Amino acid sequence: MKHISKYFTGVKANDDINIELRQGEVLALLGENGAGKTTLMNILFGIYKADSGEILINGEKAHISSPHDALKYGVGMVQQHFTLVPSFTTAENIVLGLKELGFIPKTKNVESRIEELGKRYGLPVNPRAKVWTLSVGEKQRIEILKLLYTGAKILILDEPTAVLTPQEAEALFEAVRKMVADGASVIFISHKLDEVMEVSDRVTVLRSGKVVGTANTAEITKNDLARMMVGREVILDIEKPEVEIGKKVLEINNLKVKNDKGLIAVNGISLEIRAGEVLGIAGVAGNGQRELAEAVYGLRRAESGKVLLNGKDITNLSVSRRIREGIAYIPEDRKETATCPDLSVANNLFLKNTITRLVNSTHYFVDRKKIMEKASELIESYSIMTPSPKMPVKLLSGGNIQKVVLARELSTSPSLIIASHPTRGLDIGAMEFVYRTLLEQKKRGAAILLLAGELYEIFRLSDRVAVIYEGEIAGYAPPDPAYIEEIGLMMGGSKKAGEAR
Ligand SMILES: Nc1ncnc2c1ncn2[C@@H]1O[C@H](COP(=O)(O)OP(=O)(O)OP(=O)(O)O)[C@@H](O)[C@H]1O
Ligand SMILES: [Mg+2]
Structure with missing residues (x-):
């Protein structure tokens, strides 16, 4: 992409950008929130038209003014927010994409081809499942298979791991390595420096719409990248303040909650959080975290059990009453909820x-x-x-x-904060800011229920860690890396009731 510029009212999202992607490599695109990464990729995928500049593919000028054109050039993109039709099955969603391209395949044939591709790349999906019943990890696998199905050779993945569990991310990297081995080239956007170090061959860093620099991954360190991104040193090891733990703020007694499919997702959970205390809930996604958070906030009905806030029974209160009682909620889904x-x-x-x-x-x-x-x-x-x-x-x-x-x-000054993946999608500078803000709330005396996918985030903020497995608290552990193995075992369901309460 040569001399690409794109203006929006009041913003220069891309300012004379030059980037280069080589055959068979993974190029990581890095930069602060709003640096212009998605815009640049939207231009390559034909969603936006650049105000100036040109795109060359295999040395020839490419005319891309729609995703349809992009796919003809073999360029495919998994967008930052998914684009699937929830009421369709996996295969139907893929057929929908192909129709755009002028193929009208039989759904049956598509189903078997998806299974084949899924096996080849280690991205298992059920072609006959309705998309709304699937986890985010599965949805993302469909988006990727959709591209592979069309034979895309340049794959753009915009923050693919933001919504994945660490295990799912590992599987994705394996798939990326296979794609590259098959001759594809991948552009990978992520804020997680460890991932960039692990999966990319080269890194290009953007800041305020401009290229700051490009480097071979093997020749740089994480700290170099952080500095290039933010323009200053970033300290992610923020100290937890000493806070006196106060009165009981949240008390949950034997709570049972159903999920969207009508199955029990929270199966008799009891816990408490006191003022000034952060309780981190560790667990593999889909073990009842979402339902637990929604039941405490009032978005989901409790089948049985009780939720008390500052000693008051709020089990059957409306959401607005609960907000008035002092609950704040950071949901996992920023665009829908x-x-x-x-x-x-x-x-x-x-x-x-x-x-x-x-x-x-x-x-x-x-x-x-x-x-x-x-x-x-x-x-x-x-x-x-x-x-x-x-x-x-x-x-x-x-x-x-x-x-x-x-x-x-x-x-506001809530007495309880339910924070679900609070730093998802944030660059490291913003992450540092969120950690500080949450810890300030703790200092002020808020109780915090933290649900996060990543253990390092839980360790950094929590006073205690509870592990959730199949809707139950499998046990507690101190927020100490020495307990990683014990926590991991509990997360996988092979150990019950940690001793360290
Ligand atoms: N359609 C649009 N209209 C107006 N402004 C836009 C539009 N799309 C993007 N922008 C602006 O362009 C800038 C770059 O946004 P972009 O989405 O490319 O950032 P990003 O690097 O992907 O950030 P993030 O890491 O947060 O996803 C932002 O200031 C954004 O508000
Ligand atoms: Mg983006």
Whole structure:
């Protein structure tokens, strides 16, 4: 891609970018939230048209003005947010993509070919399953198989591991290595430096729409990358403050909750969290974490059992009553649950204002001027990259959408914070900021229920770690790497009830 520039109102998303992808390599694309990575890839995949610059494929000028064109050149992309039709099966979704290209294959043939491809690349999927019943890991495998099915030779993966468990990420890397061995070239976007070091051959770093530099992965260190990305040193080892643990804030007694399929997902969980305490829940995704969080927040009904907040029974209260009682929630899904994508940044920041009263409005009128003022303050303090508070949230970069959610949830003074993957999709500078903010809330006396996929995040923030397995607490452990093995065993269901309570 040569001299690529792309302007949006108020932003230079790509500013004279030159990048090069060689046959059979994995090129990692790195950069802060809003640096322009997705925009650049959207140009290569034909979703956006560059304002200037050109794309050359095998030395020839490529004319790409739609994903359809891109696929003809063998360019395929797995987008940052999935594009599958939930009510269709795996195979039907793939057929849908192929129809676009002018093939009309028989669903039966597609099914067997998907199984074959899945086996070859170690990406197992069930071709006859409806997409809505699948986990995010499975959905992503379908997106990748969709590309492989079309014979794409240049594969763009935009933050593919943000939603995966470490085991799923490992399997994805294996598949990437096979693709490359088969002659494909891969562009891989990630904020996780360990992954970039593991899977890429070369790295190109972007900052504010410009290329900062390109390097051979073997010749650089993680710290070099961090510095290139952020332009300064990043300290991720933030010390936990000494905080006096106070009164009981959250108490859950023998809670049972069903999942969307009507099966028991939380199977009799009891736990408590005190003021100033962070309880980290470790577990493989899909073991009841989501249902637990939603039941505490009131999005999901409790089949039986009790939830108490500051001693008060809230089991059957509405969500708005629970917010008023002081619960904040950072859901795992920022586009479907956490924000209204078409509303402005300001409106998303103050969605709950009728309840939280962050801006003093009267009962009947919203004080728009004050909301704009306060929004600008939050945008500033959370470094949300947006040209204006009036920008629809869906036009922000992935990480900046996450920051809007964090700003809304953490700017009040909740007594309980449910944080589900709070740093998902954030660059390392923003991650550092979120850790500090959560720890400040802890210092202030908030109780925090932390659900995260990665143990290092849980260790860094938690006072105690509970392991969830098949909807039950398998045991507790201290947040100490010395206990990794014990925690791992409990996560896999092969050990019950850790001693260290
Ligand atoms: N359709 C659009 N309209 C207006 N602005 C846009 C649009 N798409 C992207 N932008 C802006 O362009 C900039 C670059 O965004 P981009 O999504 O490329 O960032 P990114 O590097 O992928 O970040 P992240 O790591 O957070 O995903 C951001 O400021 C974003 O708000
Ligand atoms: Mg992006």
